[in-house]
Amino acid sequence: MTEASPKRPNFLTRHGMLIFVVTLAILFPFIVGLIEGQSPATVIASEGGNSKFLMGLAVEVFILALFALSYDVLLGITGLLSFGHQMFFAVGAYGSGIMLKSLGWSLPLTLLGILVLAILQALLFGVVLPRVHGITFALVTLGIASMFWIVIQSPDVGDWTGGDVGLQGASSLVPAWINTNDHRFRFYLMALAVLVLFYLVFRRIVSSPTGAVMVANRENQDRALMLGYNTLWFKMFALVITSIAAAIAGMLWTMHQPIVTPTVAGLGWVVAALLMVLMGGIGTLTGAIIGAAMFRLLSFYLERWFGGGASLMLGVTYVLLVLFLPYGIVGTWRLKQARVSEGRKRLVALVTGKGG
Amino acid sequence: MTEALLRTENLTKEVGALVAVDDVSISIGAGTLHSVIGPNGAGKTTLLNLLSGTLKPTEGRVYYKGDDITRVPVYDMIHRGIGRSFQITNIFPFLTVFENVRLAAQATGSDNFKFWRTAASFPDYTTRARSVLEDVGLADESLIPANALPHGDQRKLELAMILAPNPDVLLLDEPTAGMASEQVPELVDLISRIQAGTDKTVVLVEHNMNVVMNASDRITVMNHGSVLAEGSPSDIAANEVVQEAYLGSLYEEGPE
Numbered sequence: 001m002t003e004a005s006p007k008r009p010n011f012l013t014r015h016g017m018l019i020f021v022v023t024l025a026i027l028f029p030f031i032v033g034l035i036e037g038q039s040p041a042t043v044i045a046s047e048g049g050n051s052k053f054l055m056g057l058a059v060e061v062f063i064l065a066l067f068a069l070s071y072d073v074l075l076g077i078t079g080l081l082s083f084g085h086q087m088f089f090a091v092g093a094y095g096s097g098i099m100l101k102s103l104g105w106s107l108p109l110t111l112l113g114i115l116v117l118a119i120l121q122a123l124l125f126g127v128v129l130p131r132v133h134g135i136t137f138a139l140v141t142l143g144i145a146s147m148f149w150i151v152i153q154s155p156d157v158g159d160w161t162g163g164d165v166g167l168q169g170a171s172s173l174v175p176a177w178i179n180t181n182d183h184r185f186r187f188y189l190m191a192l193a194v195l196v197l198f199y200l201v202f203r204r205i206v207s208s209p210t211g212a213v214m215v216a217n218r219e220n221q222d223r224a225l226m227l228g229y230n231t232l233w234f235k236m237f238a239l240v241i242t243s244i245a246a247a248i249a250g251m252l253w254t255m256h257q258p259i260v261t262p263t264v265a266g267l268g269w270v271v272a273a274l275l276m277v278l279m280g281g282i283g284t285l286t287g288a289i290i291g292a293a294m295f296r297l298l299s300f301y302l303e304r305w306f307g308g309g310a311s312l313m314l315g316v317t318y319v320l321l322v323l324f325l326p327y328g329i330v331g332t333w334r335l336k337q338a339r340v341s342e343g344r345k346r347l348v349a350l351v352t353g354k355g356g
Numbered sequence: 357m358t359e360a361l362l363r364t365e366n367l368t369k370e371v372g373a374l375v376a377v378d379d380v381s382i383s384i385g386a387g388t389l390h391s392v393i394g395p396n397g398a399g400k401t402t403l404l405n406l407l408s409g410t411l412k413p414t415e416g417r418v419y420y421k422g423d424d425i426t427r428v429p430v431y432d433m434i435h436r437g438i439g440r441s442f443q444i445t446n447i448f449p450f451l452t453v454f455e456n457v458r459l460a461a462q463a464t465g466s467d468n469f470k471f472w473r474t475a476a477s478f479p480d481y482t483t484r485a486r487s488v489l490e491d492v493g494l495a496d497e498s499l500i501p502a503n504a505l506p507h508g509d510q511r512k513l514e515l516a517m518i519l520a521p522n523p524d525v526l527l528l529d530e531p532t533a534g535m536a537s538e539q540v541p542e543l544v545d546l547i548s549r550i551q552a553g554t555d556k557t558v559v560l561v562e563h564n565m566n567v568v569m570n571a572s573d574r575i576t577v578m579n580h581g582s583v584l585a586e587g588s589p590s591d592i593a594a595n596e597v598v599q600e601a602y603l604g605s606l607y608e609e610g611p612e
């Protein structure tokens with residue numbers, strides 16, 4: 001028997017990496033403050049300076065990471081190719097903006113409203129799920145999302161959505177104690193906490209019986225059906241949970257940005273998610289987060305340093321990454337690790353004369 | 357003859373102009389090993405697809421325990437107690453051997469949507485998967501990816517995946533297909549041992565007549581989509597029409 005039921009590693013070994021990264025993320029504004037000569041008190045008060053600015057950039061990374069994470073669960077885990085995922089995000093962004101601004105709802109009520117909308121839009125996608133598969137599903141979802149993209153820019157709803165200019169000023173309606181301008185450090189911690197929460201939830205789901213069937217659906221849908229799984233319900237489940245995550249990401253976006261533009265409802269937004277997932281490593285979850293960080297930071301710094309030439313350099317970077325790391329950063333790294341441990345096993349077998 | 361567990365009535369499947377299965381009415385007794393043999397293109401696999409719900413017939417019905425199951429969706433079959441394997445190995449290639457079988461065991465449980473617990477925390481499925489892998493002789497390979505198995509072992513995995521949910525009826529589509537000839541008796545022996553030991557009903561589709569002669573309780577011979585003969589192995593062995601069909605097909609191999 002190959003499985004000698006190894007002793008369960010202790011808490012620190014299992015979660016060490018996560019704890020390390022989260023601690024680093026919490027300390028990050030203070031480290032920046034230290035370099036800039038800001039006292040920790042000023043960093044916490046978020047009065048300004050580079051630490052406030054970089055916290056703002058990091059919040060964007062967290063939000064994009066949550067969006068990419070949800071796309072990875074849908075595409076990388078469940079095997080559902082959707083080109084309408086931007087709508088999941090945009091409904092969260094525009095929905096919360098309208099609820100805060102036009103309807104004058106409180107933040108908790110807005111959150112509740114977004115959860116309801118997220119489930120409803122997932123069900124809308126679910127309606128076409130039994131009828132279309134593969135690339136057809138991608139195109140149908142793109143069609144639905146494009147309709148949404150057109151509608152929000154229409155002058156008829158301009159009072160609510162801001163038309164093609166965008167929805168402005170919703171973030172200032174967020175209560176001061178968690179407002180991104182008044183208390184950037186709190187908002188930063190909150191966004192980080194939301195990302196970590198969704199990451200942990202998704203990681204658990206992937207390792208659950210439900211996640212096992214989602215993976216089976218990705219690997220060989222016909223066989224999953226034959227084994228006795230009505231895969232429709234598992235795909236539906238994936239749509240609902242990823243819609244919730246994407247809509248929450250959209251809501252955070254609205255709370256953080258002075259203006260929400262129709263860009264977040266466009267095809268470019270889902271392509272961005274696809275890029276983040278591919279760069280980080282599809283189906284790895286952590287890869288989506290690393291990919292989002294690379295995506296946002298690369299585009300920000302390349303633009304700052306090189307101005308107009310930045311988009312060309314970005315394009316070249318993506319091509320090189322996909323060319324040389326076809327499984328993404330995390331995917332390739334895991335493959336290397338597996339090969340190293342395989343090689344080690346072989347070496348041990350060779351030396352001890354026992355079969356690996 | 358024992359009471360029929362699985363029964364077809366005038367089952368017909370037309371694929372374009374071709375009648376792949378033509379007016380087939382057979383009865384499969386509970387607890388028997390019933391083989392369906394015939395030359396290439398005789399309609400054996402199509403018949404199995406109709407029995408397992410993968411295909412829906414043009415005409416005719418399938419009854420299981422007296423219920424009409426002709427239009428039952430394919431994912432419902434195992435929950436009724438009917439499992440099937442495939443002639444062309446149909447597994448989850450990048451999952452481990454163990455996970456392939458564990459998934460098969462999980463399917464008939466009621467924990468599929470317990471997404472807040474890890475799959476490893478359901479011992480029912482993990483122990484079931486281990487014991488089935490033990491039965492088919494793949495216990496030592498349980499942690500390697502399924503596509504890294506040699507072909508013969510993939511056939512065993514296919515068998516393990518159908519055994520894991522413990523169905524009453526096993527529909528096996530050429531379980532020995534593509535296996536090295538010295539491995540074939542071992543697998544057939546395994547199947548007949550499982551069938552005898554658990555009182556399961558097995559429908560075994562085979563191309564090679566010799567493989568099933570000793571193991572079967574009853575044999576149906578098909579040719580050109582219809583039933584040519586049915587009876588005990590000794591009846592079939594003595595049947596001249598069958599001999600002719602088989603010898604004929606040896607010289608002019610029909611289309612696959």
